[in-house]
Amino acid sequence: MIKNKQGNQTIVFSNGPVILSAASVVGTKEGNGPLGQWFDTALEDDTFGEKTWEKSESKMLKTAMMEALQRSGKTKEEIGAMLSGDLLNQLMSSSFMARDLHIPFLGMYGACSTMTESLMLGAVLTDGQYSDNVMIGASSHYCTAERQFRMPLEHGNQRPPSAQWTATAAGAMVLSCGMEKGAALVADQEGHATSSRVIRVRCGTIGKVIDAGVKDANQMGAAMAPAAVDTLLNHFQDTGRSMKDYDLVLTGDLGYIGKDIAKDLLVDAGMPKKDVENCYDDCGAMIFEKEQDVHGGGSGCGCSASVFAGYVYKRLQKGELKRVLIMSTGALLSTISPFQGESIPGIAHAICLEAEQEEH
Numbered sequence: 001m002i003k004n005k006q007g008n009q010t011i012v013f014s015n016g017p018v019i020l021s022a023a024s025v026v027g028t029k030e031g032n033g034p035l036g037q038w039f040d041t042a043l044e045d046d047t048f049g050e051k052t053w054e055k056s057e058s059k060m061l062k063t064a065m066m067e068a069l070q071r072s073g074k075t076k077e078e079i080g081a082m083l084s085g086d087l088l089n090q091l092m093s094s095s096f097m098a099r100d101l102h103i104p105f106l107g108m109y110g111a112c113s114t115m116t117e118s119l120m121l122g123a124v125l126t127d128g129q130y131s132d133n134v135m136i137g138a139s140s141h142y143c144t145a146e147r148q149f150r151m152p153l154e155h156g157n158q159r160p161p162s163a164q165w166t167a168t169a170a171g172a173m174v175l176s177c178g179m180e181k182g183a184a185l186v187a188d189q190e191g192h193a194t195s196s197r198v199i200r201v202r203c204g205t206i207g208k209v210i211d212a213g214v215k216d217a218n219q220m221g222a223a224m225a226p227a228a229v230d231t232l233l234n235h236f237q238d239t240g241r242s243m244k245d246y247d248l249v250l251t252g253d254l255g256y257i258g259k260d261i262a263k264d265l266l267v268d269a270g271m272p273k274k275d276v277e278n279c280y281d282d283c284g285a286m287i288f289e290k291e292q293d294v295h296g297g298g299s300g301c302g303c304s305a306s307v308f309a310g311y312v313y314k315r316l317q318k319g320e321l322k323r324v325l326i327m328s329t330g331a332l333l334s335t336i337s338p339f340q341g342e343s344i345p346g347i348a349h350a351i352c353l354e355a356e357q358e359e360h
Contacts, residue, residue: 004127007238009205009231011120013127016200019353020074020133020174023067024310025060026302027142027168033288038311039169040067046143046168057086057141057170058093060302062100064172064309065137072133072174079103079174080131083122085114086139086301087166089335093139103135111330112224112253113207114138115171115305116349120204123351126177127201137172138328140300163218164255165294167287171305173313175201197355199316205235205350209332212346217338220299221258221284224329227346228254229265231327235350243275247321250312251348252304252328255284255297283307304328316355324353 006012024039031042041063048056061084069076082101085108086093098105110117118136125131145166210227228251236242243249254262259282266280267273284298287307308326315321332345 006203007234009208009234010203010238011124011206012203013123013201015127015129015177016202017123017126018176019199019201019313020176021068021071022171022173022309022313023064023071024306025064025170026306029292030167030169030287030306033292035287035307035311038314039306040310043168046141053141053143053147054088054092057088057139057144058096060141060168060170061086061093061137061139061172062097064139064170065097065101065135068137068172068174068309069135074133074174076101076103079133079135081106081122081125082135083108083118084135084137085109085118087111087145093144108138110328110347110349111332112140112299112301112304113328113330113347113349114301115252115308116204116326116328116351119173119175119201119351120206120349122175123201123204126175129177133174133176135172135174137170138301138305139170140166140302141168142166142300143168145300164220164253164284164296164299165288166300167298167303167306169300169302169306171302171307171309173309197317197319197357199313200354200356202352202354203239204352205231205238207231207348207350209345209347211343213343215338215341215343217333217344219257220253220331220344221255221296222261223331223344224346224348225254225258225261225265228262228327228329228348229269231348231350232266233269235325243271243279246279246323246325248312249280249325250307250327251280251282252326253284253299254282254329255299256290257296258282259285259297286311312353316353319355322355326351326353
């Protein structure tokens with residue numbers, strides 16, 4: 001029997017790797033959205049002072065990584081590996097960021113599921129004591145994604161109502177081996193420390209690629225929702241848990257349409273509708289107001305990365321959340337696959353985070 005395996009798809013982290021710190025950087029639209037107060041940095045200009053959108057995105061990711069590193073109290077030399085990804089060809093944003101930081105680097109790609117994929121494998125490295133500390137992160141940018149997957153902004157093409165808005169955002173975290181306790185002090189409005197909590201990664205459910213046959217690249221939420229539901233149901237089966245065992249179950253990038261589809265599929269699978277309504281939400285439906293003209297809601301690697309590193313992490317620190325299940329969701333299409341008549345496969349990975357009071 002494999003010691004750290006539970007059920008068919010779930011990994012249990014026996015040492016409980018600790019998230020020492022987190023940082024988030026978002027664009028102007030995201031900063032003006034309903035979660036704006038939870039993000040660490042909101043840009044005044046989405047170019048971030050760079051000449052190209054791609055350089056802007058890479059700078060956002062680097063900023064989030066460096067901020068997380070500084071808050072962790074670690075030096076670059078103490079980081080054994082950095083795991084990061086984005087949506088650009090050859091992981092341009094992450095690779096160029098890693099070029100500047102000179103930290104051992106593993107490029108990750110799971111489309112918009114990259115943040116939880118990186119967090120899962122980062123937890124494997126620290127829990128198995130292959131590395132004392134690792135950094136993980138992910139990024140996206142509306143303008144780089146539009147150029148690569150659809151049309152450059154200069155074309156002024158009209159987006160259909162179901163199309164989602166790729167978040168201009170980045171998130172980063174520093175994970176440490178569970179043998180070392182560490183937690184940032186939560187400060188009140190006057191700057192006085194109020195409490196100290198340890199945020200641990202307890203388990204992770206590796207998702208399967210699920211293809212619902214959706215071929216419309218403007219229906220990302222519909223393409224990813226079945227994969228999210230499959231991972232969630234397998235997580236509950238493996239662990240013996242249900243929705244009521246979590247304060248929050250959060251998918252990453254389904255947006256308004258995909259969120260509604262996921263809720264319907266969960267209820268059809270026998271989950272009480274009340275539990276779904278009370279516990280479940282989606283980052284893509286949270287990060288923007290509908291009045292911000294984002295059509296189908298948010299998506300992109302940076303959508304879940306920034307919400308996890310900002311909103312979720314800080315609420316865990318404050319004790320407002322004690323156990324959370326986070327699932328970034330990814331649409332595994334390429335720039336050419338829709339033109340070849342291929343449908344859009346989806347993927348989702350689930351990570352359980354728990355906050356515990358630190359003993360002094």
